[in-house]
Amino acid sequence: MIKIDIKDxxxxxxxxxxIIVIPHKNPDGDAxxxxxxxxxxxxxxxxKSLIISPNNFPDFLKWMDVDNEIKIYEDDHKLLSNEIxxxxxxxxxxxxxxxxxxxxxxxxxxxxxxxxxxxxxxNPENYAKHIYSDVNMSSTCEMVYHFICExxxxxxxxxxxxxxxxxxxxxxxxxxxxxxxxDLTHKVVSELIKKGANGNKINNLVYDNNSxxxxxxxxxxxxxxxxxxxxxxxxxxxxxxxxxxxxxKKGDTEGFVxxxxxxxxxxxxxxxxxxxxxKIVKISLRSKGDFNxxxxxxxxxxxxxxINAAGGYSKQNLEATLLKFKNLLPNYxxxxxx
Ligand code: 5GP
Ligand code: MN
Numbered sequence: 001m002i003k004i005d006i007k008d009x010x011x012x013x014x015x016x017x018x019i020i021v022i023p024h025k026n027p028d029g030d031a032x033x034x035x036x037x038x039x040x041x042x043x044x045x046x047x048k049s050l051i052i053s054p055n056n057f058p059d060f061l062k063w064m065d066v067d068n069e070i071k072i073y074e075d076d077h078k079l080l081s082n083e084i085x086x087x088x089x090x091x092x093x094x095x096x097x098x099x100x101x102x103x104x105x106x107x108x109x110x111x112x113x114x115x116x117x118x119x120x121x122x123n124p125e126n127y128a129k130h131i132y133s134d135v136n137m138s139s140t141c142e143m144v145y146h147f148i149c150e151x152x153x154x155x156x157x158x159x160x161x162x163x164x165x166x167x168x169x170x171x172x173x174x175x176x177x178x179x180x181x182x183d184l185t186h187k188v189v190s191e192l193i194k195k196g197a198n199g200n201k202i203n204n205l206v207y208d209n210n211s212x213x214x215x216x217x218x219x220x221x222x223x224x225x226x227x228x229x230x231x232x233x234x235x236x237x238x239x240x241x242x243x244x245x246x247x248x249k250k251g252d253t254e255g256f257v258x259x260x261x262x263x264x265x266x267x268x269x270x271x272x273x274x275x276x277x278x279k280i281v282k283i284s285l286r287s288k289g290d291f292n293x294x295x296x297x298x299x300x301x302x303x304x305x306x307i308n309a310a311g312g313y314s315k316q317n318l319e320a321t322l323l324k325f326k327n328l329l330p331n332y333x334x335x336x337x338x
Contacts, residue, residue, distance in 0.1 A: 004116075004132045006150045012114050013042075013151075017088040019049040020113070024095035025102050027057045028254065029171030029206065031094040034118070034140040036064045036164040038091055041148060044156050047089075052080050054101045058251020060209040064164050073104050080104075087113045092128065094140040094168075096121040096304070118143050121305055122294045135306070138180040141168030145188045159196025166197035167206060174258065175203070179308065217246035221256050221271070227263060231329040232336045234260030235270040237322060243274070257284040267291055267336055272314075272321055280313045281321045291335055300328055 021039045023031030035051045042049035051070045073080050084090065084107040096119050098105030108115070108127070115128035120137040137143050145165055148154055157165075169189060173181045176189070193199060220242055227234045236256065246252075253273060260269025268291055273282045283301050285293040286309050293310040297303035303312020314321040329336075 004130045009116060009130060010151060012089060013045060013047070017047050018086065019047050019089045019091065020084055020087045021049060021051045021091045021093065022101060022104070022108065023051070023053050023057075023093055024100040025054040026250070027053055027061075027094075029061060030139045030141055030168035032057055032061045032064055032070075033164040033166075033168030033171075034093040034144045035070075037141065037161045037168075038093065038118075038144055039069075040158070040161050040164070041153065041156055044158075045153075050083060052083065052104070054104050056250055058254065059249060060206050060251055061167075063205050064167065073102075077103070081107045084108055084113075085111050087111060089114045089116070091115075092117045092119070093144070094119055094121075096123060096133070097125040098127055118147060122307070123298075123304060136180060138178070138182065138185045139169045139172035141165040141172070142185055142188050145192070154191070157192075157195045162192040162195040162197040163202060166192045166199065167202055170199070170202060171206065211247070211249070211252075213246045214249075214252045217242070217248065217252060218256060218259075220246065221253075222259060225260065227260075227266070228326075228329065229265060231333055232265055232267040233269070233329055234263055234266045235272070235322075235325065236260065237272040237318060238274060239318060240274040240276040257286050261286055261288055268293070268332075270325065272318060272325070274318045280315055281318050283312045283314065283321075285310045285312070290338065291332075296332070300324070 019042050021035045023035045039049045039051050052073050053070055055074045056072050071080055090108055090111060090113045098109055116130045117124065117128040118132045118140055120134055120140055120143060122135050124131055124133040132143060132147060134143060148157060166189065169185060221236045221238055225234055225236045238253065257269050257271040260266055267288045269286045271284045275282055285297055287293045292307050294305050294307055297305060297310040297312040301312030301314055303310055305311055
């Protein structure tokens with residue numbers, strides 16, 4: 001669905017506005033990259049623009065926020081709720097439903113601001129005046145670049161904007177290998193490199209930033225992996241106790257779920273992570289081919305995402321959640337063996 005009138009947006013941006021840019025909770029490279037890029041562009045245009053993230057973001061993305069400008073809603077929800085209510089324009093990036101930003105969502109809903117959604121997840125909700133939604137796009141960062149071109153502002157793209165957009169495209173495409181990495185994606189990447197994004201440097205900043213504890217956590221996760229070849233499925237879990245043992249930090253488990261899919265013949269991979277503070281089990285799901293994990297998550301684990309990458313959560317304990325998952329697999333046996 002694309003419900004966007006670029007002229008209307010252009011006219012909104014004609015004079016200086018108070019703008020808020022919002023990524024989803026537990027933001028990843030695409031969410032932070034798209035927000036940093038758009039926020040920077042809006043500031044260059046003379047607007048008073050601010051990124052408010054629902055919660056903190058991983059250390060390996062901190063380099064994008066050199067001046068420590070990203071505000072964390074959880075840290076100062078009263079002040080930041082007012083900023084949302086008093087803003088003229090709100091951009092929501094890389095998510096499809098206000099539930100994806102937690103309690104902040106109520107204020108975005110209530111705010112009279114002119115709202116624009118840019119996102120590539122399935123089933124977008126209808127809360128914004130302009131919805132630029134395209135589920136065939138590699139990443140929200142790629143979409144932000146197309147959006148900038150639609151506004152005829154590509155000349156404004158500096159190396160900070162280019163590097164942030166490159167990061168989101170790189171992380172959301174699994175380093176340019178997932179199915180939605182198209183020739184257009186590569187054309188955008190080519191432009192971003194010309195405008196100052198250094199792929200090698202960004203790769204090092206994002207992927208060669210592990211602690212030794214993180215590698216031990218990965219080793220622990222892989223050694224407890226369950227491989228069910230009858231259902232072409234591999235799944236993993238992490239208890240809060242193991243997370244504590246290996247000094248878990250936000251972002252440490254990103255990418256773990258993909259290891260399941262690297263096993264020959266496996267089409268469906270899942271990871272279940274206990275979160276004692278939130279009293280939930282957070283779930284990440286990945287698939288290959290036609291097996292739709294967005295649907296699987298919507299139907300069974302309160303979540304969603306894309307056809308081949310989705311997330312969700314369970315309010316049951318870890319043991320019960322794992323049992324539920326194991327018992328669901330036979331219902332999908334035919335689909336998994338297609
Ligand atoms: P991840 O497994 O990396 O957290 O997320 C995979 C994809 O699913 C991402 O695009 C993410 O935005 C989406 N996603 C993750 N968790 C949830 C969730 O709880 N609800 C919904 N609707 N989408 C999610
Ligand atoms: Mn994304």
